[in-house]
Amino acid sequence: MGKNDIYMKRWLSDKRRFADLINGSLFHGKQVFLPNHLKESNPEQTLILRKPNGENVTIQRYRDIMMVAEDGTRIVVLACENQDEIHYAMPVRGMLYDALNYTEQISQIRKIRRENKELKSNSEFLSGLKKNDRLTPVITIVFYYGEKEWDGAQELHGLLGIHAKEYELLKKYIPNYRINLVDPRQMDKNVCFQTDLQPVFNMLKYRKSKDGLRQYIQSNKDFFGSIDEDSYNAIRVLLGSGQQLPEAKLKSIGGIDMCKALDDLYQDGVDEGIKTGINRGLEQGIKAFILDYREEGYDKEKILKKLQTRFSLTREQSEEYFSRF
Secondary structure, three states: OOHHHHHHHHHHOOHHHHHHHHHHHHOOOOOOOOHHHEEEOOOEEEEEEEOOOOOEEEEEEEOOEEEEEEOOOOEEEEEEEEEOOOOOOHHHHHHHHHHHHHHHHHHHHHHHHHHOOOOOOHHHHHHOOOOOOOOOOEEEEEEEOOOOOOOOOOEHHHHHOOOOHHHOOOHHHOOOOEOEEEOHHHOOOOOOOOOOHHHHHHHHHHOOOHHHHHHHHHHOHHHHOOEOHHHHHHHHHHHHHHOOOOOOOOOOOOOEOHHHHHHHHHHHHHHHHHHHHHHHHHHHHHHHHHHHHHHOOOOHHHHHHHHHHHHOOOHHHHHHHHHHO
16 A cells, blocks of 8 residues: 555544545535444455365455444445546446455354354255345445546446447346546535535645645635644645645644645745756856857867866866757
């Protein structure tokens, strides 16, 4: 797992934030899941298959974030896969993750039923379930924060090519699987989040504009003037290559001031621009100096010595400029 994945996982694993992400992106802000009803679940999912020759094959996958929501009347498994790159096979990957979870649920029920000797009929022995047994629903979202617009298929049918006329008769007999893609930059402006997801996601529209970003941060100084380290690192990841914020330093009580970090970044850019301008002006002066002395017939050795004296250059630097101009 890369550093960016770790930052995003830490940020979104906060229960308030995770519940808000699900509610805001899937249910338009309706409070379907509450943070106090969430508990973290083991992200490891394993399936052991036995081949006809008796050999075991193990399939093991790890969710980025997995929690169980239980409010007394229902239980739902909520999972999140973080993606900073487009995954063209995501529908199949998501389908496998969900299937592994359902398979694991069946295995747990089967184990209990067999231990209690509750399986009676052939159908119950075959499946490991009784007729009225029910599985826990699984909802998976794909949180995509890459710089390119997602152009991959968002459902299994999109990968199969069955929209072509030749497959029209088969389409309704092939089960589909759709991923719940969440791209914070493509969200409707009316989507309402209850936590700091709202100001952070709104900020992303300015990720390519340093001036626009500074203005937005300054206009929301109450929030960005003191943010926790996890949020700061997540913002760095979400901004991507558009704004290279420095890594968070050890913070004092009160959190990290992103306004100052952005001002420092802006000033660094100004200073770098001034430095670049000075260097370009110096090079133009050295070029004119060399060309003038060449026209006057000075040999290479004399020009090199004059360059070292006039511009305080080393012998190696003087030779490099002489060969370039």
